[in-house]
Amino acid sequence: MIGQMLAEAWHAMGANRLRAFLTMLGMMIGVAAVIMMLAIGQGAQFMVDQSIASMGSNLFIVLSGSSTAGGVRLGTGAAPTLTSADAEAIADLPSIAAVAPVAPGGAQVVAGAANWATMVTGTTPGYLDVRDWSIQSGFAFTDADVRSQTRVALLGQTVAKNLFGDEDPVGKTIRIKSSPFTVIGVLAPKGQSLNGQDQDDTVLIPVTTAQRKVFGSQFPGSVRFIMAQATSAAAMPAAESEMAELLRQRHHLPDRADNDFDIRNLTALANAAAETARVMSIMLGAIASVSLLVGGIGIMNIMLVSVTERTREIGIRIAIGARQRDILTQFLLEAIMISLIGCIVGVVLGVAAAVAANLLASVAVVITGAAVILAFGVAAAVGVFFGFYPANKAARLKPIEALRYQ
């Protein structure tokens, strides 16, 4: 019986191909939009999550700056008020697990005939702990290297690839701003940061070497910022106030003076970014769902027309013994069929569009089975929901009136 009804639903659709297609089109566009939007939203979420995972956990960044010069407040980082010594002092705080002073700068790096413009980061071995970064090959530099300002370098993946291709860079010599450095290790890949930077496009060198031999500075020992990792998420508030107190003390700030540094809770910022991505993902899905709703209303509209057009047919069917539920099932199946076919094509279109967006516009996309199943489920539900009213209307027709209908 249900087989016969499916065949009839198929037949009825075939009788009005253009109309069925246009109705499906609404569904197709709706489903494709949902799939595509979910793919993009989840892609964005995935990127953020990955960046957060690569950032390191329970992280603070302490920026120098906010000093006042002649009544004019300078922006954060304007004056180098933080030093490597500040970093060492912070490391002794009980709530702090690891610390790294960071003195970065752009530089041209040369290896043989190859050269590459990258970011050279002067720091301490603590940097790898703070960033949860491991060494892929070779070794990290040590505190001894920092003390004696050795010319050693750790290469990020991108730099290693661009300078050495498939060769192993460990033991090779590179030139940073024309002074020679020995590559002692290659960092494991990290991927993109929250603001979309390639974190593997960097070279790590001892902070002292950076200060004295590469960038030079009118403020000896100064660093751009300090990264600090709290012992746990729970210790973060304590760590923040301890650091602030310590730095004020070390910088001899009077009680009424503003901080000449700025402590930012990176983990909180990252979580906010993750939340934003999640909300965006949901919003995209919700907006796309509206088009599913519109598709559903299209189905309802066409089914109502169809019921009216086929009033006489319904009358005939009732006269020869169709029960109300037979008529109901027939029209419901038709609506679901339109909805499902539209949905299947929509899923294909949506996946294709997402893949195209990824390939052509390098938008990050994540297509999950759950999203496809969700789209299917919603489409089937839309078919039933919007198909029910017209089908019920058909089933409730009075046979004599339906038979008299011209």
Add this chain to the structure above:
Amino acid sequence: MADEPLIRIEHLYKEYETDAGPVPVLADVNLIVQRSEFLAIMGPSGSGKSTFMNVVGCLDLPTSGKYFLDGRDVGTLDADQLAHLRNTVIGFVFQGFNLLPRASVTDNVALPLVYAGIGREARSRRAVELLAKVGLAPFADYAPGRISGGQQQRVAIARAMVGNPQIILADEPTGNLDMKTSYEIMDLFTQLNADGITIVLVTHEPDIATYAKRLVRFVDGRITHDGAVSAPAIAGAGA
């Protein structure tokens, strides 16, 4: 139930609800139809013949009065039970044929069996059998729009017969057909009646009425004649 008549109607009234209030159409109709009868219903236009047929066919319910079909009190049945009666006990033939234009002749004939829950194979076997019986075997795959009116009415009769009904209700089955075709259709009904099927048909045409064995005449919603198919009775109904 062998002694129970196929149709027993007692004090049947039917009113239509309209904006201007209830319109009485049938008043105190009493009728008994035994199995294998061949009944013609005549009467002036608007006298309530079609209304009566709809009630007999379980397409509409009386306003008051009793109607027993095949021993069952129709007034006590629910919608599904009425559908079952229409599917198994009754076969309809309409003036306008009422075939589904998009289904083939075979599928049209087989349609009632879909609602009887019979499988595809068995359905088409039975449909082909009946098409042969009404002489339309070569047209099995045709669309109804591509065969003549007389042929369409044969298809409709085959459809009415497909569920092995006990009674065929035909409301002006020859109303849209020419004389020659009408007689062919009436010969078919006569043959079915000879096979034991009860036939009740409405007609305005005296020579069609002569095929029947009993004549019922309606005037203003009441039965004014019930008896032999005599010339005066037919003449009276011709008005």
